[in-house]
Amino acid sequence: MGKPTKVTNRIRDLRFANGRMTQAELADRIEVTRQTVIAIEQGRYSPSLETAFQIARVFGVRIDDVFAYPDSASPDAASADGA
């Protein structure tokens, strides 16, 4: 409980790059609460795949331009890299 997600995101940067879009505006566009946008931005909540796609679509970018999952976060990935 309370463990931050390993998924990182650039939503804050993208909001500022898109005319300083507010969290409330983004929330309205993707039909979630502003608190959910805040939680996603702060890495306290990993959105569903559908919401992740909607966020990317709002900014007109690909989903992996918004979200990233670091390789080092996965023990399997780390051992695969070392092999």
Place this chain on the structure above:
Amino acid sequence: MPFEERRTWAYLATALIVPAGYLLVLVTGLGGLSASPAEGGFQVPLLVAVGTGIVANMFFVRPPRKGRDRRDERDAEIGRRGERVGFIVLGAAMIVPFALVMAEAAYFWTAHAMYLAYVASAVVSSAVKLVLYRRGL
């Protein structure tokens, strides 16, 4: 604060205030009610307490405002997790009234053990949801 979080706070408040009020009535003997199982007469006040809790949950929070209050996937996930923990608490707490029935204890104790199980479930599920709202999931 999102609508669902407000509603959870209200649910927690109801789950604490109504049983506390009932306990006060029971202990002080208001309305001729007695905490003594031998004297009975607890059924109507207990039913009133249960009914009050249900009605309070329906009307304690103002209805969602159109276009402003929405329930999203995070609310649904938090709700699911909270309810799951609450269900586990309910299942565990129901062992007590079950044991009381097996021991042929007075209805007074069995009924109150069941009521307490429901209250515990409501309090724990609400508390878990509020922690998830604050700390994330």
